Amino acid sequence: MSVVSNASRRAVLTGLAGTVAGCAVTPATPVTGFAPRRIAPILMAPERIIRITVCTRPFRATGPRLDVESVGETKVVHNYGHGGSGWSLSWGSSAIAGRKAMALAGLAGGPPVIAVIGSGALGLTSALQLQRMGARVTIYARERAAFTRSMRATGSWTPDSRIADADRVSAEFPALWEQMARETYATHQTYLGTEGDPVVFSDRYMLSGGADLPRSLEPPPIRTGPGVKPIRFAEYRLDGLAPRSFPLPASASPFPVGETRMVSAMQFNVAELAHRLETEFLAHGGRIETRTFNTPADMMTLPEKVVVNCTGYGAKALFEDKELIPVRGQIAWLAPQPEANYGLHFRGVTVLSRPDGIVVQATRNDMNGVGIDDETPDRGEANATIGLVAPLFPPIRRLPSG
Numbered sequence: 001m002s003v004v005s006n007a008s009r010r011a012v013l014t015g016l017a018g019t020v021a022g023c024a025v026t027p028a029t030p031v032t033g034f035a036p037r038r039i040a041p042i043l044m045a046p047e048r049i050i051r052i053t054v055c056t057r058p059f060r061a062t063g064p065r066l067d068v069e070s071v072g073e074t075k076v077v078h079n080y081g082h083g084g085s086g087w088s089l090s091w092g093s094s095a096i097a098g099r100k101a102m103a104l105a106g107l108a109g110g111p112p113v114i115a116v117i118g119s120g121a122l123g124l125t126s127a128l129q130l131q132r133m134g135a136r137v138t139i140y141a142r143e144r145a146a147f148t149r150s151m152r153a154t155g156s157w158t159p160d161s162r163i164a165d166a167d168r169v170s171a172e173f174p175a176l177w178e179q180m181a182r183e184t185y186a187t188h189q190t191y192l193g194t195e196g197d198p199v200v201f202s203d204r205y206m207l208s209g210g211a212d213l214p215r216s217l218e219p220p221p222i223r224t225g226p227g228v229k230p231i232r233f234a235e236y237r238l239d240g241l242a243p244r245s246f247p248l249p250a251s252a253s254p255f256p257v258g259e260t261r262m263v264s265a266m267q268f269n270v271a272e273l274a275h276r277l278e279t280e281f282l283a284h285g286g287r288i289e290t291r292t293f294n295t296p297a298d299m300m301t302l303p304e305k306v307v308v309n310c311t312g313y314g315a316k317a318l319f320e321d322k323e324l325i326p327v328r329g330q331i332a333w334l335a336p337q338p339e340a341n342y343g344l345h346f347r348g349v350t351v352l353s354r355p356d357g358i359v360v361q362a363t364r365n366d367m368n369g370v371g372i373d374d375e376t377p378d379r380g381e382a383n384a385t386i387g388l389v390a391p392l393f394p395p396i397r398r399l400p401s402g
C-alpha cells in the first residue's frame, strides 16, 4: 500500500483552486480503479454564508399519522409526522393516504374531488398521487411550496431519520416503513435525468480519523428542550436497494484524513424538485389556494368532503397532537459551487453541494434539537460547524482589512 502524505493529498485539492477561480468546471470523475480522485475544493469559510435556515422536523414516537378522522361530515386522511424523512418517504406515504382518500370519495358522479391541506413535500406528493389516481385536486395551504419547512431540508435520501421511537412504535411499522421507502425511492428515480436535475445521484465521502487536522472552533453544543428524555430513534435498513459504500485507499482519497469511504447517493435538489412538482400539479389542472385553518372545523367549510391533511409540524397546533415533538435543525448555506458536485460527512458535520447552495449541517447527535421549535438562526452554531470541516480544504487566504 502506498502512503500519501497529508501535504500531497491537500495538493490534489489545492491544484484545483486555480480552476475554481477561473470558473472552469472539473467534475468529479467516476471511480475507475483507484487513481487519486481530483475534486474541486469547497470554499469552506463563514464569509461564504449566503443564508442560515432553521427547520422543525415533525417527529412522532409511533411514526407518521396515516389514520382517518371525521370532522362533521368531512373525512380527514392524515399524512403528517415524518420526522427527518419527509422527502425520503413522501411518495410512498402519499400513495397510502391517496388510496384511502379515493376509497372514501368513491367514484359515483365522476372524478373524485379531493382537497389537500399543505404544500410541502407531503402535500405536493399527495396532490400528484391523487391526480395520478384520477382525482380533481385543490391544495389549500398557508404557505406555498417555496416557503414551507420542506424547502429547508438537506436533500438526502434519509428514510429512517428520526422516523419513530424504537420503544414506542408498533410491530407492524417496519413493514409499512419499507413499503413507503421503496415506493418513494422508485418514484424519485422517475425524475432522474430530467430537465433541471431535480433528483440526481452524487458522490459522498465518509471521512474519519484526521486527528492531526486543526480545529478552528469547538463543536456547537448539543441542545434539547426542557425536560426532554433520551429517545432511542428507530433504525431500519433496506437490503439491496441503494448503492453500497466502499473504502477508498489513502492514495485515492482527495481528503487528508485516516479513512475514506465512498458511496453514490440519491440527492434531492429541493428547490428545483418542489418547483417541478408544483408545476406538474398545476399543468394537470390542479388549483392552489392560500388559506389558513385555525381549527379542524374550518375544514367543514370546504366544498371537498374528503381532505388529506399534510400540515407537517402545523398539525400540532391544528389537531392538538400532543405526540408531535419538534426537532430543530439548522443549515448554513454557502454560495453555490457547481464545480464541487459531491457531499461529505466528517466530525459529525454533513456537507452537500446543491445548485442552490452548499449545505453545512451539524448532524452528530440525533437528540440535538429535540423539543426545540425555535426557528431563529444561530450564527455561532453556523460558524462552529463550518470550522470543524474547514481544515479538509486548502486554507482561504484572508487579506488584512482596512
Ligand SMILES: Cc1cc2nc3c(=O)[nH]c(=O)nc-3n(C[C@H](O)[C@H](O)[C@H](O)COP(=O)(O)OP(=O)(O)OC[C@H]3O[C@@H](n4cnc5c(N)ncnc54)[C@H](O)[C@@H]3O)c2cc1C
Pocket: 054, 055, 056, 057, 058, 079, 080, 081, 082, 083, 084, 085, 086, 087, 088, 089, 117, 118, 119, 120, 121, 122, 123, 140, 141, 142, 143, 144, 145, 148, 149, 150, 151, 152, 153, 154, 155, 156, 157, 158, 159, 291, 292, 293, 294, 310, 311, 312, 313, 314, 315, 318, 327, 328, 329, 330, 331
Ligand atoms: C435541517 C433539516 C434537514 C432535513 N433534511 C432532510 C433530508 O435530507 N431528507 C428528508 O427526507 N427529510 C429531511 N428533513 C425532514 C423534512 O424536512 C420534513 O420531514 C418535511 O419537510 C415534512 O414535510 P411536510 O410536507 O410534512 O411539512 P411542511 O414542509 O412543514 O409543509 C406543511 C404545509 O402545511 C401548511 N400548513 C401548516 N399548518 C397549516 C394550517 N393551520 N393551515 C393551512 N396550512 C397549513 C404549510 O403552510 C405548508 O404548506 C430535514 C429536516 C430538517 C429540519
